[in-house]
Amino acid sequence: MTSPSPLWTGKHVLSCDQFDEAMLHVLFETASAMKAMVATKRKSAILTGRVLANIFYEPSTRTMCSFDAAMKRLGGDVISVSESSSSAKKGETIEDTVRCLECYCDILVLRHPVKGTAAQAASAMKKPLINAGDGVGEHPTQALLDLFTVVSAHPRAKSTAEGLQLDSLTLTLLGDLKHGRTVHSIARLVTKLSRPPTLHLVSPALLSMPAEICDELSKANVPMQASDDFAAALPAADVLYVTRVQKERFATEAEYAAVAGSYVVNAAALAAGPAKPDMLIMHPLPRVDEISTDVDADPRATYFIEMENGMYVRMALLALVLGADLSAL
Incomplete structure (x- = not known):
């Protein structure tokens, strides 16, 4: 496999409305490759030097931990923010929060209790954002x-x-x-x-x-x-x-x-x-x-x-959106 894929590189992941079958095929092929890599080598270095910000304003076990594990399996680093630990407690807007965090990282993952907030945050950003659930909207x-x-x-x-x-x-x-x-x-x-x-x-x-x-x-x-x-x-x-x-x-x-x-x-x-x-x-x-x-x-x-498949699919998403060299898996 090679990369980057123009179908995914640099894109926000906000809604299933944005996907087509060509994108799904690339993603699923990449997820299968991630599963095979983990089974044989456990880790890769294709995202070494990249940083993910996990921003979760609602409780999460699987989504937060699988994104964390996915980034680390690919050699990257993770910073984590919750509502209780962020300046949202002081009244900071979501736009200001994500604009500050993108100064420190390469990609953001956001969960928020209000429908539409992921798209609202992405509109203020230059770097890619992945919607990890927005209220009763989408996941x-x-x-x-x-x-x-x-x-x-x-x-x-x-x-x-x-x-x-x-x-x-x-x-x-x-x-x-x-x-x-x-x-x-x-x-x-x-x-x-x-x-x-x-x-x-x-x-x-x-x-x-x-x-x-x-x-x-x-x-x-x-x-x-x-x-x-x-x-x-x-x-x-x-x-x-x-x-x-x-x-x-x-x-x-x-x-x-x-x-x-x-x-x-x-x-x-x-x-x-x-x-x-x-x-x-x-x-x-x-x-x-x-x-x-x-x-x-x-x-x-x-x-x-x-x-378990959640980790492989999220590994594939991070690699594709960040334009990693998949031939190095």
């Missing part, structure tokens, strides 16, 4: 690693130079589709595919997918249906993508209690479905009670593989 790097996981793990999914071939699959999104930025990004990413999967949107009525995203799916001719019946949807699912009900997005405890625990994926439910033997069970994590721990030993449980 594009999660969608990228999720799609990479499907392509890597499902026997009927393929990634070729001509595009991703997912049209033989049914992707069932289950749970909080209203507040879940991961499912918003997955839906938007699917609209970029010439051969998309069929989407089955399963949620309580109060947590249904936002209308504007359903409109985007319709305009892109993505096959889809919506229901609130998990048991009826399960037998057709090739990928079951489960999300937690996001308590932190509700105005009152009563509103949350009305929909909490709406669906539980456990061994009994999978057997009763019955779920397909090659179905992938995915979850962006953290989970609360929507996937029972008795599913963890099921060979279809893919969520921890998904988390």
Whole structure:
């Protein structure tokens, strides 16, 4: 592999709207190369001398740590900022924060509780910014690693130079589709595919997918249906993508209690479905009670593989956006 790729170099990563199939193919090929490199050499030096700023105004385990590990696996360094440790406590604007931090680093990763803040911050910057989640907006790097996981793990999914071939699959999104930025990004990413999967949107009525995203799916001719019946949807699912009900997005405890625990994926439910033997069970994590721990030993449980893939995809993003020489891997 060689680099830089003009498709990625120097670009902000803000929304799944900005991707096309050529970009996805380059990214997934690079992520596969990163996975092979880690398995054999553990580390590379292709980003030596580069610095990443991790700016997280919301709690994070997987996204923050995987970006940190990704940069260090490639020889770079990381500085970390949280809301409690930044001058946001003193009233500093997000624009001033990122303009100061880009003086010290080469690329920024930002998580913020307010939708649209990543784009707002990027508009003030000269260096690239990666959106690590903006409130109920999007989480594009999660969608990228999720799609990479499907392509890597499902026997009927393929990634070729001509595009991703997912049209033989049914992707069932289950749970909080209203507040879940991961499912918003997955839906938007699917609209970029010439051969998309069929989407089955399963949620309580109060947590249904936002209308504007359903409109985007319709305009892109993505096959889809919506229901609130998990048991009826399960037998057709090739990928079951489960999300937690996001308590932190509700105005009152009563509103949350009305929909909490709406669906539980456990061994009994999978057997009763019955779920397909090659179905992938995915979850962006953290989970609360929507996937029972008795599913963890099921060979279809893919969520921890998904988390590992997150590091490889983020390694690929950092290398591509920073224009690293991939021939040196």
